[in-house]
Amino acid sequence: MPTPPETLTFVPETVHKRDVFSETISGHLAEDPDFKVVLRKLDGVPWWAKPIASFLARKEIRGLRTVEGIEGVPKLLRVDGEGLLRSWSHGTPLQLAKPDTADWYKDAKRLLREMRARGVTHNDIAKPQNWLRSPDGRAAVIDFQLASVHRRKGKLFRTMAREDLRHLLKQKRNFAPHLLTASEKRMLARKSLPTRIWMATGKRLYNFITRSLMSWSDGEGTEDRIARDGDAVRAALQGAGEVALFTYALPAKGVGIYAFVECDLDHASVRAMVPEDKAELVQPVTALPRRSDGSLREDALQLVATNRLDELELMMDNEPDLTPILKPIIAGRQNLTDRILKP
Incomplete structure (x- = not known):
């Protein structure tokens, strides 16, 4: 007999995305650890965004209920004050x-x-x-x-x-x-x-609202921020540990600097060392991923900086030795948008 929806207990594992309208978290059911699920978490939405978040949630609920049973779409499992719980789509x-x-x-x-x-x-x-x-x-x-x-x-x-x-x-x-x-x-x-x-017409207004007001980002330019501000960031973090700098998409046209710092300091201590107008995001890590010759795995760190979890999962599947190093870095990543930096 299937478990009643109201008794399903969500166990969170990975935050995939966060914006003002919701937070998307994957995990599993406590009743069935092998059953992977996704929660669109709504209880943390700021008051001023709740009308739009509720409107989008109603659209998603109605859509998922209407397509239930079609091969290739998620199944809505539970709707409550926390948010929308649906099955994970493998692929x-x-x-x-x-x-x-x-x-x-x-x-x-x-x-x-x-x-x-x-x-x-x-x-x-x-x-x-x-x-x-x-x-x-x-x-x-x-x-x-x-x-x-x-x-x-x-x-x-x-x-x-x-x-x-x-x-x-x-x-x-x-x-x-x-x-x-x-x-x-x-x-x-x-x-x-x-x-x-x-x-x-409408897309221009949409872009203004989502990029400038809602802090979404999409298709921004590729100004070379590292060439401009990289030396200042490295100087500010001198003595903390090895620094690796990458760019990621900022809202309303622009790019930000994401600094990984190999050190034993906590985030607040590292954040206090460098102004936010020089490096928007900083992340202390116990160890940076490296090749056998000691060189940095910049490809992996760039994927973390741009929140490309699917590609990171594929990389770890293909290179299992990277998993112990990358897992804690991914868990502590600072960029949780799903927007990408386009050239």
């Missing part, structure tokens, strides 16, 4: 999986078709990280915060469903352009009228 994000055979795209279309049959549009699958390739090679989709459930399948629904498909085709163009058909290429070339209006 590799698209930007890492890079599927280049027809089977995955065929199954992804199947998934969209079944969602469409229930009147659901996802509205956020332009992000490759919201698509997964499951261990058996099938398609899965996550993050239903912006999903819409349409009682009537009118013109708005058809337009939004078309945009979901067009965004899937954009992924296909990125990872398997040789598979695009002539009709798919024509669809990619034609944005819908609402999309064109949104790009010219």
Whole structure:
């Protein structure tokens, strides 16, 4: 007999993302440690963001309940004052999986078709990280915060469903352009009228609100902050231990400096040594990851600085010797956004 939702106990493990609207944490059920789950935590949202956070939560709840039973979507397990608990979707994000055979795209279309049959549009699958390739090679989709459930399948629904498909085709163009058909290429070339209006008007307001007011970041420039401020940061931290500097995306156009410091000091002590206008984030670590010749694993540290957990998991799977060093660094990371720095 299945466990009643109200008795499920969430055991947190890893914080994946944090913004003013929610915190996303993966973990498992106390009743079943092998059952991995995800909590969208809402009880820590600031009062001024609660109306929007509640609106997004209602959309996600309604969307997940409507698509329940479709192969490739998460299952909503519990909703309470803490937040939304759902099943973990096993798979590799698209930007890492890079599927280049027809089977995955065929199954992804199947998934969209079944969602469409229930009147659901996802509205956020332009992000490759919201698509997964499951261990058996099938398609899965996550993050239903912006999903819409349409009682009537009118013109708005058809337009939004078309945009979901067009965004899937954009992924296909990125990872398997040789598979695009002539009709798919024509669809990619034609944005819908609402999309064109949104790009010219609403998206500009959205970018201002999310980047400037909500501290989200997306597609910022790549000014060389390390060349400009790196020497000052290293001088401020002189004597603390070895310093490794990396950049990450800042809100409202810009890049920040993330400083890893190999030392025995706590975070407050290291933070007090360097001004925030020189290094926005600092993280003391017991040991920095290194190669056998002693050189720093800058590739791993850059992934930590930019909060790219999926790639770090893949790296540790391929190089198990890195796990003992990287795990505590990942657990203590300071950047918890899911935005990336684009060149």
